[in-house]
Amino acid sequence: EIVLTQSPDTLSLSPGERATLSCRASQSVSGGHLAWYQQKPGQAPRLLIYGASSRAPGIPDRFSGSGSGTAFTLTISRLEPEDFAVYYCLHYGRSHTWPFGQGTKVDIK
Amino acid sequence: EVQLVESGGGLVQAGGSLRLSCAASGFTFSNYEMNWVRQAPGKGLEWVSYIAGSDGTIYYAASVKGRFTISRDNAKDSLYLHMNSLRADDTAVYYCARGASSGWYPLDFWGQGTVVTVSS
Numbered sequence: 167e168i169v170l171t172q173s174p175d176t177l178s179l180s181p182g183e184r185a186t187l188s189c190r191a192s193q194s195v196s197g198g199h200l201a202w203y204q205q206k207p208g209q210a211p212r213l214l215i216y217g218a219s220s221r222a223p224g225i226p227d228r229f230s231g232s233g234s235g236t237a238f239t240l241t242i243s244r245l246e247p248e249d250f251a252v253y254y255c256l257h258y259g260r261s262h263t264w265p266f267g268q269g270t271k272v273d274i275k
Numbered sequence: 276e277v278q279l280v281e282s283g284g285g286l287v288q289a290g291g292s293l294r295l296s297c298a299a300s301g302f303t304f305s306n307y308e309m310n311w312v313r314q315a316p317g318k319g320l321e322w323v324s325y326i327a328g329s330d331g332t333i334y335y336a337a338s339v340k341g342r343f344t345i346s347r348d349n350a351k352d353s354l355y356l357h358m359n360s361l362r363a364d365d366t367a368v369y370y371c372a373r374g375a376s377s378g379w380y381p382l383d384f385w386g387q388g389t390v391v392t393v394s395s
Contacts, residue, residue, distance in 0.1 A: 201381035203320075210370055210385035211320065222383065254320055258374075258381040262334045264310065264322035 168193055168257050172267035178275040185242040187270045189255035194235045199259040202231055202240045205269075206251045214253075215240060242272075250274050277301040277384045279371050284389030291361050295389055297354040297371030305329050305349035308374030310382055311356050313367035313391075321367075324356065325374070339365075363395040 169192040179185055189200065198218040203211040213222040215231035218238055228243040242249055255267040283295040295311070311323040324345040325334040333345055344357040354371050368390050372382035 197379060199379050199381075205320075210387055211382075212385075213381060213383050216381050216383075217379075256320075256381055258379065262325075263336065264312075264325065264382070266320040266322065269319045 167263055168195065168259075168261055168265055170255050170257060170265050170267035172253075172255060172270045174270060175268070176271045176273060178273055179245055180275045181245050181247055183245050185240075185245055185249070185272055187240040187242075187253055187272075189233075189238040189240070189267050191236040191238070191257065195238070195257055196259045198234055199257060200231075200233070200238050201256045201258060202229075203254045203256065204249075204251045205254065211254065245272070277373065279373065279384060279386035281369065281371055281386045281389035284369065284391045286392045286394060287361055289362055289393055289395045291393075292357070292359045293361065293391060295356040295358070295369055295371075295391070297356075297386055299352045299354065299371075299373075302373070304347075304352040306376045308376075309347060309354045310372045310374055311345060311354075312370045312372050312382070312385075313365075314370070314388075315364070315367045318367075323369070326354070328376070358391070361391075361393045363393050365391060366393045367391060 173188045200218045202215040205211040219231045230241045252269045252271045254269050278300045280298045326345045342360045346355045368388040370388045371386045373384045
């Protein structure tokens with residue numbers, strides 16, 4: 167079973183700065199089946215990235231995903247006030263389980 | 276517009292049972308895989324269960340296997356989660372989430388969740 171580990175646990179940044187979030191898998195993620203979600207307090211998660219690097223419909227281009235194998239990255243090029251939230255990665259391959267990372271909180275410095 | 280609306284949450288004693296429902300609209304429900312995901316207070320997301328669109332394939336997380344049962348009624352565009360032998364650590368917001376219609380695609384649309392509280 168694949169285990170996803172995100173780092174850091176918390177990222178303190180200012181609006182306008184670049185955010186780089188990491189998601190590492192315990193074994194290779196087949197087909198790049200790695201997604202990223204944003205969750206704000208009291209809200210359901212929102213899909214940002216799928217297939218490691220494809221933006222979901224309606225997602226601004228300041229969000230980008232990259233990586234393959236066991237190492238994946240979500241980058242927010244310039245943080246907007248509405249981007250301060252918790253971010254999760256998810257593996258959705260044929261493992262018969264859908265493991266999430268533990269989350270990275272991006273908060274205002 | 277895709278909509279998923281959960282219901283059925285509430286307060287239940289440890290050892291009790293509860294049935295959650297998820298009403299789907301805005302898409303051809305039978306074509307899509309569906310999932311339940313939960314989030315304990317102040318914690319991260321935990322996948323709970325999966326059901327295929329129409330071939331009966333079902334999977335469970337180890338933490339709920341043998342206690343929870345996922346089902347769907349495609350005629351009613353509805354997803355269900357029957358929860359038995361509830362424990363305090365089942366306390367969470369339970370979300371239904373849409374999966375793929377074909378190929379590989381993550382959980383794209385989520386409901387707003389229903390709160391389950393298990394008292395010990």
